[in-house]
Amino acid sequence: MSKQAQHWEKTRGLLMVTLAIWFVFSIGIFLFGAEMNEVTGPFGYPLTYWFTCQGSLGIFVILIFWFANRQEKIDEEFGFSERGDD
Amino acid sequence: MIKGNFIDNLPKVYGIYTGGFLAFIIIMAIAEQMGMSAKAIGICFVAFTVAIYAIIGYLSRTAQADAYYVAGRQVPTVFNGMATAADWMSGASFVAMAGGIYFKGYGYMALLVGWTGGYVLVASLLAPYLRKFGCYTVPDFIGTRYGGNLARLLAVIVLTVASFTYVTAQINATGTIASVALDIPFQYAVYVGLVSILLCSMLGGMRGVTWTQVAQYIVLIIAYLLPVFWISNKIGAGFFPHFMLADEVSRIAELEAQFGFVKNSAENLKEVPKGLAGITKAHSAVNATPWAFISLALAMMMGTASLPHVMMRYFTTPSVKAARKSVGWSLFFIFLLYSSAPMLATLSKLALIDPSLPTGIIGKSVSEVQAIDWYQNWNQANLMFISDFNGNGTVELNEFFMGGKAVVLATPEIAGLPYVISGLVAAGGMAAAMSTADGLILAIANALSHDLYYKIIDPKAETAKRLVVARVLLVVIGFAGATIAAMEIQGILGSVIWAFDFAMSGLFFPLVLGVWWKRANREGAIAGMALGLISGAGYLIWVRNGGSGFLGITQLTFGIFGSAVSLVSMVVVSLITAEPNAATQKMVDEVRVPSGKSILGKQH
Numbered sequence: 001m002s003k004q005a006q007h008w009e010k011t012r013g014l015l016m017v018t019l020a021i022w023f024v025f026s027i028g029i030f031l032f033g034a035e036m037n038e039v040t041g042p043f044g045y046p047l048t049y050w051f052t053c054q055g056s057l058g059i060f061v062i063l064i065f066w067f068a069n070r071q072e073k074i075d076e077e078f079g080f081s082e083r084g085d086d
Numbered sequence: 087m088i089k090g091n092f093i094d095n096l097p098k099v100y101g102i103y104t105g106g107f108l109a110f111i112i113i114m115a116i117a118e119q120m121g122m123s124a125k126a127i128g129i130c131f132v133a134f135t136v137a138i139y140a141i142i143g144y145l146s147r148t149a150q151a152d153a154y155y156v157a158g159r160q161v162p163t164v165f166n167g168m169a170t171a172a173d174w175m176s177g178a179s180f181v182a183m184a185g186g187i188y189f190k191g192y193g194y195m196a197l198l199v200g201w202t203g204g205y206v207l208v209a210s211l212l213a214p215y216l217r218k219f220g221c222y223t224v225p226d227f228i229g230t231r232y233g234g235n236l237a238r239l240l241a242v243i244v245l246t247v248a249s250f251t252y253v254t255a256q257i258n259a260t261g262t263i264a265s266v267a268l269d270i271p272f273q274y275a276v277y278v279g280l281v282s283i284l285l286c287s288m289l290g291g292m293r294g295v296t297w298t299q300v301a302q303y304i305v306l307i308i309a310y311l312l313p314v315f316w317i318s319n320k321i322g323a324g325f326f327p328h329f330m331l332a333d334e335v336s337r338i339a340e341l342e343a344q345f346g347f348v349k350n351s352a353e354n355l356k357e358v359p360k361g362l363a364g365i366t367k368a369h370s371a372v373n374a375t376p377w378a379f380i381s382l383a384l385a386m387m388m389g390t391a392s393l394p395h396v397m398m399r400y401f402t403t404p405s406v407k408a409a410r411k412s413v414g415w416s417l418f419f420i421f422l423l424y425s426s427a428p429m430l431a432t433l434s435k436l437a438l439i440d441p442s443l444p445t446g447i448i449g450k451s452v453s454e455v456q457a458i459d460w461y462q463n464w465n466q467a468n469l470m471f472i473s474d475f476n477g478n479g480t481v482e483l484n485e486f487f488m489g490g491k492a493v494v495l496a497t498p499e500i501a502g503l504p505y506v507i508s509g510l511v512a513a514g515g516m517a518a519a520m521s522t523a524d525g526l527i528l529a530i531a532n533a534l535s536h537d538l539y540y541k542i543i544d545p546k547a548e549t550a551k552r553l554v555v556a557r558v559l560l561v562v563i564g565f566a567g568a569t570i571a572a573m574e575i576q577g578i579l580g581s582v583i584w585a586f587d588f589a590m591s592g593l594f595f596p597l598v599l600g601v602w603w604k605r606a607n608r609e610g611a612i613a614g615m616a617l618g619l620i621s622g623a624g625y626l627i628w629v630r631n632g633g634s635g636f637l638g639i640t641q642l643t644f645g646i647f648g649s650a651v652s653l654v655s656m657v658v659v660s661l662i663t664a665e666p667n668a669a670t671q672k673m674v675d676e677v678r679v680p681s682g683k684s685i686l687g688k689q690h
Binding site for chain 2: 004007008011014015018019022025026027030031032033034037043044045046048049051052053054056057058060061063064065067068071072075079080081082
């Protein structure tokens with residue numbers, strides 16, 4: 001397999017993991033919204049309420065930075081990363 | 087100041103700017119103590135901030151195509167994040183979001199999840215690849231990837247339909263704020279708003295819009311967070327509301343159980359002025375079905391990834407790597423405001439309904455509430471109303487009505503904050519609406535000038551002529567938007583949500599599959615865009631005219647139907663027609679590699 005094909009395979013793998021986490025916190029947990037709201041979540045808020053106010057939103061922020069770092073590692077591994085600037 | 091090593095000096099320049107703005111707030115607070123009138127404070131806030139944006143817009147003027155279209159591709163990640171956040175957070179986010187949460191609770195909060203979760207799709211599926219492509223506009227990508235003028239033209243049409251729906255709402259919002267703050271009739275205020283918007287974008291294009299949006303973000307985030315923290319401290323709810331309002335949330339649930347949600351008769355509701363609503367839904371309980379919540383969130387997420395005015399912000403970063411990081415910063419800056427909106431809704435509701443707080447009005451006598459200053463002000467502004475339906479002389483939960491905007495606009499006054507905060511909030515709302523309007527008008531004008539005029543009609547046009555056309559279009563589109571806004575057809579939020587649905591119906595799959603599916607070809611993309619947009623729009627018209635809809639898809643989520651049609655038709659048509667030629671396939675391979683030259687040249 002060419003270097004480029006390997007790079008793309010890893011990139012696709014990372015995409016799948018990222019989208020899976022995204023799916024859980026944007027869609028998956030809200031299938032059980034009513035049940036989860038009975039539980040007390042962080043800072044004492046009802047759990048589902050907390051996810052809609054802060055939880056899911058914050059997880060998305062962290063997820064994007066995590067994704068960007070992982071993708072950079074993949075690019076570096078195959079020598080496809082750009083020089084310099086940030 | 088803007089030339090030379092301006093980029094290196096950014097933190098300093100905006101640091102001084104932020105300090106200056108804070109000093110201005112303090113000066114206004116002192117002036118208020120010395121007896122400056124509320125009206126004069128409002129005018130100062132709006133006029134001062136708009137003047138600053140206009141100066142930035144003038145300093146950013148340019149005669150170069152790549153500066154005009156993509157800000158010279160040198161905007162650092164963090165600053166691009168701020169600009170995107172301002173671009174993203176509209177008048178609706180600023181003025182109406184806390185109100186929506188206040189009235190509709192959980193069902194509405196699907197928008198919070200949708201309008202943030204979409205950025206994960208932007209970062210992972212699209213932004214870095216479109217940056218690598220090196221396009222000036224979103225249709226530029228579609229036109230080059232799939233080839234041919236028809237695909238490009240369809241992308242321009244989808245972009246225009248979605249963005250234009252959105253921009254009228256923003257111009258409307260600038261008009262509303264300008265008319266209140268400057269005390270002029272709405273029909274004229276709309277054009278005052280429009281001129282302010284054009285001052286930012288006309289001379290500098292994307293470069294001017296970028297640097298004004300950063301300035302606007304700073305104003306709007308201060309204007310949102312300062313009152314939230316102040317109110318929280320003032321009513322003793324905790325010094326850091328985000329982590330400390332659990333007791334308040336459960337206290338609201340307790341009061342809701344105590345008062346009960348009494349349903350008003352249709353006859354009684356006729357008395358209530360149009361646009362005002364009572365509290366009829368539980369604050370923190372799950373009050374929507376899973377599908378109602380998820381379908382709305384999903385539509386907003388896919389719409390986010392398809393809206394061109396957001397996507398084109400990532401064309402301005404120096405590199406592919408920077409584009410990815412910049413999406414993270416964008417969402418961080420958006421998170422600061424979005425996570426505060428539910429807190430403001432909680433504080434506002436508790437302050438109004440808790441009888442044990444001095445500001446609470448439920449349980450007080452009707453005549454007593456009618457004598458309160460702030461009640462009279464906001465009643466006059468048509469944003470508050472009480473009526474003694476059951477004739478017992480006291481205000482009940484079901485007898486108190488408020489406009490959605492009042493949560494942001496009136497809560498500072500209710501909690502007893504000085505007027506200077508209300509002036510600040512007006513400036514923040516103006517900044518939010520202006521920055522989004524600028525991004526949208528520029529997206530439309532750039533698509534028309536670059537893709538329609540330059541790429542399709544007159545490919546030989548010189549740079550100077552192209553930029554004149556771009557600027558003329560900017561003004562024309564702005565005036566068209568303002569004219570429609572002056573007619574006041576849709577509420578602010580309704581048309582905002584439609585824009586997401588239109589964008590996802592026509593553009594989501596042609597964009598995503600353009601990068602992720604090499605087999606996608608021109609015929610497929612044309613079918614996907616055309617059928618997606620037509621079926622989405624058709625569904626909207628059907629439901630608006632009394633159609634029952636299916637699968638629980640409403641007029642707010644019609645994009646789910648549109649994009650499903652778009653996906654199926656794009657895949658089917660691509661597979662039954664010939665695969666893309668070798669050059670196109672090679673181009674897709676190159677897009678997938680971050681390093682190396684962009685597909686389209688620096689000047690194209």
